[in-house]
Amino acid sequence: MTTKSRPTSAAWTPMLVLLLLAALAVEEGLRLLLTVDPAAQADMAGWYVLALGLVLAVTTLYAERPGRAVSTSEESEEEGVVRPATPRRDMVLCLAFFAGYAVLLGTAGHVVAGCASVLGYLRFVSRYPWVRAIAYTAAVNAVLVTLFELSGVVLPTGLLGF
Amino acid sequence: MGFSQLMAGFGEVFRPEVLLLAFLGCLAGTMVGILPGLGPVSAVAILFPLTTYLGPAAAIVVLAAIYYGAMYGGSTSAILLKIPGEVSSLPAAIEGYPMTRRGRGGTALAIAAGASFVAGIVGTVGIVLVGPSLAGFALEFGPPEMLGLVLFSLTAIAGLSSGSVVRGIGMAAAGMLVASVGLDLTSSQQRMTFGSLQLMQGLDIVPVMIGLFGIAEVLRVLERGTVDARAGRVGGFLPTRDELRRSAGAAGRGTVTGFVLGLVPGMLPSTTTFLSYASERRRAERKGNSRFGDGAVEGIGGPEAANNATAMSGFVPLFSLGIPTGPTMALIMAALMVYGVVPGPTMFTSNSDITAAVIASFFVANVILLVLNLPLAPVWARVARVPYGLLGPIILVCCGVGAYTARNSVFDVFVCLLSGIAGWAMSKRGLPVAPFVMGFILGPMLELSLRQSVAISPVSMLRSPIFLFFLAAALISVALAYRMHRRRQVPADANA
Numbered sequence: 001m002t003t004k005s006r007p008t009s010a011a012w013t014p015m016l017v018l019l020l021l022a023a024l025a026v027e028e029g030l031r032l033l034l035t036v037d038p039a040a041q042a043d044m045a046g047w048y049v050l051a052l053g054l055v056l057a058v059t060t061l062y063a064e065r066p067g068r069a070v071s072t073s074e075e076s077e078e079e080g081v082v083r084p085a086t087p088r089r090d091m092v093l094c095l096a097f098f099a100g101y102a103v104l105l106g107t108a109g110h111v112v113a114g115c116a117s118v119l120g121y122l123r124f125v126s127r128y129p130w131v132r133a134i135a136y137t138a139a140v141n142a143v144l145v146t147l148f149e150l151s152g153v154v155l156p157t158g159l160l161g162f
Numbered sequence: 163m164g165f166s167q168l169m170a171g172f173g174e175v176f177r178p179e180v181l182l183l184a185f186l187g188c189l190a191g192t193m194v195g196i197l198p199g200l201g202p203v204s205a206v207a208i209l210f211p212l213t214t215y216l217g218p219a220a221a222i223v224v225l226a227a228i229y230y231g232a233m234y235g236g237s238t239s240a241i242l243l244k245i246p247g248e249v250s251s252l253p254a255a256i257e258g259y260p261m262t263r264r265g266r267g268g269t270a271l272a273i274a275a276g277a278s279f280v281a282g283i284v285g286t287v288g289i290v291l292v293g294p295s296l297a298g299f300a301l302e303f304g305p306p307e308m309l310g311l312v313l314f315s316l317t318a319i320a321g322l323s324s325g326s327v328v329r330g331i332g333m334a335a336a337g338m339l340v341a342s343v344g345l346d347l348t349s350s351q352q353r354m355t356f357g358s359l360q361l362m363q364g365l366d367i368v369p370v371m372i373g374l375f376g377i378a379e380v381l382r383v384l385e386r387g388t389v390d391a392r393a394g395r396v397g398g399f400l401p402t403r404d405e406l407r408r409s410a411g412a413a414g415r416g417t418v419t420g421f422v423l424g425l426v427p428g429m430l431p432s433t434t435t436f437l438s439y440a441s442e443r444r445r446a447e448r449k450g451n452s453r454f455g456d457g458a459v460e461g462i463g464g465p466e467a468a469n470n471a472t473a474m475s476g477f478v479p480l481f482s483l484g485i486p487t488g489p490t491m492a493l494i495m496a497a498l499m500v501y502g503v504v505p506g507p508t509m510f511t512s513n514s515d516i517t518a519a520v521i522a523s524f525f526v527a528n529v530i531l532l533v534l535n536l537p538l539a540p541v542w543a544r545v546a547r548v549p550y551g552l553l554g555p556i557i558l559v560c561c562g563v564g565a566y567t568a569r570n571s572v573f574d575v576f577v578c579l580l581s582g583i584a585g586w587a588m589s590k591r592g593l594p595v596a597p598f599v600m601g602f603i604l605g606p607m608l609e610l611s612l613r614q615s616v617a618i619s620p621v622s623m624l625r626s627p628i629f630l631f632f633l634a635a636a637l638i639s640v641a642l643a644y645r646m647h648r649r650r651q652v653p654a655d656a657n658a
Contacts, residue, residue: 014591018336025339028354036351044613045346045353052335052342059332064593083387090384091586094554095579098377101562102575110563117562118555125384126551136552144559152215153567 011066018060025053090125097121109158110148114141168290171518175526180220184523187224188530191231196239196542197553200379201248202473203490205232207376208557210368210497211564218501219516223523225497229490230282230527233431233473234535235542237274237466242267242543249432250469253439257454257461264457265397268539272399273459274466275535277413281467282528284417285424285474289481289521292425297482297510305614306623310632312608315427315485317636320597321643330597330643333588337601338608340365348613360573367496368568369578370602374595375489376561377582380554382589388550399536401459409463412442416464420471425479430488430596431472438468474524481509481517484607489599496603500568 029050036042084090097117104113118140122133148155174180190212194205209228213221233250240251241258258270303311320330343354344364355361401409416438423429423437442464446452454461476487484506486492498505509517535542565578588595615622623629 014587014593017587018332021336021339024354032351032353036349042346042349042351044616045349045351048609048612049339049342049353052339056332056335056339059328059335063326063328063332084384087385087387091381094380094384094558095583097555098558098562098579098582099576101558102572102579105562105566105575106572113562114559118559121555121558122551125554126549128551140552140556140559144556144563147212148563151212153211153563154215154570155563155566156572 015060015064015066018056018064022053022057022060025049025056029053093125094121097125104158105156107158109160110155111141111145112158112160114144167514167518168521170515171520171522172525174219174515174519175223175522180223180519180523181526183216183220183224184227184526185530185534187227188231188234188527188534191228191233192235192238192531192534192542193231193545194228195232195235196545197235197548200232200557201236201251202229202232203248203375203493204379204557205229205235206490206493206497207372207564208560210372210493211560211567213497214500214567218498218503219519221501222498222503222516222520225494226520226523227527227530229473229494230524230531233470234275234278234531237278238271238535238539238542241270241274241462242539243547250430250435250465253435253461253465257458260455260457266457268397268399268536269401269405270457270459270462271539272536273401273405273409273462275532277409277416277463277467278470279528279532280413281417281420281470282474283525285421285471286521286524286528288421288471288475289477289524293478293482293517294510296478297507300483300507301511303507303628304626305611305618306626307628307632309608309611309615309623310626310629310636311483311485312604312611314632314636314639315479315487316597316600316604316608318427318639318643319488319600320594321639326647327640327644330594331640333594334597334601337598337603338605339601340370340598341602341605342609347610360571363569365577366568366571366574367492367603368500369565369574370581371489371493371496371599372561372564373578373581373583374585374588374599375493376557376564377578378585378589380557380561381582381586383550384554385586405459409459412438412460412464413467415441416467416469417471420468421475424472424475424487427479427485427487427600429472431469431476434468434472435465438464480505482507486600486603489596492599492603 029046029048032042032046033050036046097120100120101113101117104116115137119133119137122128122136123130126133128136175184190209191202191205194200194208195202200208205228206225210225213224216224236246236248236251237254237258240246240255242262244255244259246252246255254270254274258267258274261267261270316334317331320334321327339354343361345351345362346353352362419438419441420431420434423434424431439461442458442460443452443454446454446458446460452458473490476491479485479487480491480495484495484504486495495505503509503513503516561578561582562575565575566572568574585595587593588598619625
């Protein structure tokens with residue numbers, strides 16, 4: 001369902017983010033046009049990002065003003081939907097576990113990264129009891145590691161060697 | 163592409179290992195497509211890493227099978243559980259679920275599978291007939307013509323696939339800007355890198371797409387919750403003679419409109435599905451025998467056929483022009499490039515062996531899915547009830563692996579994470595994702611053809627009738643889309 005959003009501070013966020021991207025593009029375009037040696041032939045590269053930045057700025061100012069922009073409603077009215085108790089907390093934790101996966105992938109290897117992030121997610125986002133979370137983590141990772149091995153996907157083994 | 167090449171393609175697909183891979187692809191795609199909230203584009207994004215180490219032909223066969231399987235899977239969960247895996251399965255949920263509640267879910271599934279099968283086969287024949295001639299035409303394209311084509315594709319997608327033309331154009335520009343991060347290929351100057359070594363290599367399309375569709379979907383489900391799935395009775399599969407007559411007509415109409423409209427960039431399967439649903443509904447109301455909302459078989463057959471036919475016709479511009487018509491095609495295009503196959507006119511010339519195998523695999527996948535889906539319907543209904551609490555971490559790990567394997571870079575996993583947050587924020591704020599994706603994919607092509615055109619002559623574009631034709635088509639598509647949105651807005655404002 002879509003509704004007209006109220007112009008709260010959060011409603012300004014998409015406009016500000018897009019305008020920031022547009023400003024960066026304009027600045028980058030001007031830098032390439034004005035400061036790079038003409039012999040480097042960077043003028044077209046500069047014009048390109050400058051033009052895109054201006055298009056983005058104009059369209060954002062026109063279409064993303066709070067009150068004009070349309071946002072999706074947080075309240076789902078779908079029949080039979082089980083709504084989570086703490087959606088924001090779950091989302092933040094989910095992102096944290098994915099970021100943790102990325103950090104551990106390069107250092108401790110894919111098995112450790114997979115086990116840690118799956119266990120964390122099952123225990124703290126899905127709220128399974130510890131025993132069930134550990135059992136599911138072992139099963140899920142065994143299946144995934146086997147699948148990736150069988151399909152020849154090469155993943156970092158990290159310091160631990162697996 | 164000749165008949166003999168197509169037969170050679172069938173020979174390739176009928177090799178036991180390729181056949182097995184196609185079967186596994188259909189199975190995996192159906193399983194993912196059935197799961198709540200996961201549609202074809204998420205299925206391709208999540209399962210993509212498993213295909214990266216296959217040969218190009220086998221990998222594309224598997225990917226196409228996953229895509230197809232996910233579409234079938236979406237309809238199955240929509241009919242049996244009223245959980246549309248994606249927007250285009252919504253008509254199947256509206257009309258199919260009432261049939262399931264009456265113990266006739268099997269018939270609804272059979273109609274959906276039959277319509278999808280016919281549309282899939284007709285669509286594949288359409289690729290064989292239209293693809294090579296379009297590719298032959300595209301071989302004549304120089305930089306100005308390519309520039310016109312990309313401009314038209316971008317404006318059409320921006321206009322048709324979003325709620326506002328201006329927003330669509332803005333998001334396409336944002337996608338093009340993000341794609342321009344890295345080294346400029348002509349001058350070797352850094353652009354939008356801010357001194358970062360990692361950003362100098364640019365942003366790869368695979369982690370961006372996986373983030374936008376895989377991670378963002380997990381976040382959306384965590385935010386809004388999942389549907390409590392309760393399956394009705396599947397029952398028998400055979401439709402009555404009247405149901406068969408009504409659904410066959412609707413499937414025929416859906417196939418034709420779906421295929422023709424699907425050739426236009428921006429005409430996503432979800433759009434043609436709803437066009438078909440609305441047209442069938444109007445038709446039934448005119449005749450005075452509408453059962454829409456309570457299990458109308460035309461409302462299942464027509465939209466399902468339109469959905470599959472559009473999905474198939476999307477391969478025509480992808481293979482012959484190198485232009486994706488929507489996010490799923492963009493992801494398949496990205497995967498093709500990872501496999502070392504560049505989509506474009508050469509798909510029907512120097513890479514015709516791979517193309518023939520892929521086209522043959524479409525035929526085979528349709529048959530596999532028809533055989534696989536109906537008998538396994540009760541099993542699929544159980545699969546759809548796997549709790550999301552368990553699926554979430556599996557999807558996350560698959561997304562992480564997919565992002566990493568694109569360039570064997572941990573940095574790309576972080577790019578995937580940020581793209582996921584961006585994808586969630588975009589859907590939350592109603593910003594259209596499709597134009598952003600198209601801008602990201604087509605941006606480099608637009609820049610290259612623009613620079614080449616200017617290098618030939620600053621007015622070279624104005625001398626090309628094909629460029630002028632595409633430019634006019636782009637302007638018309640923007641005007642039409644603007645008018646369409648205004649019409650939609652006026653009654654809404656009047657009711658407010």
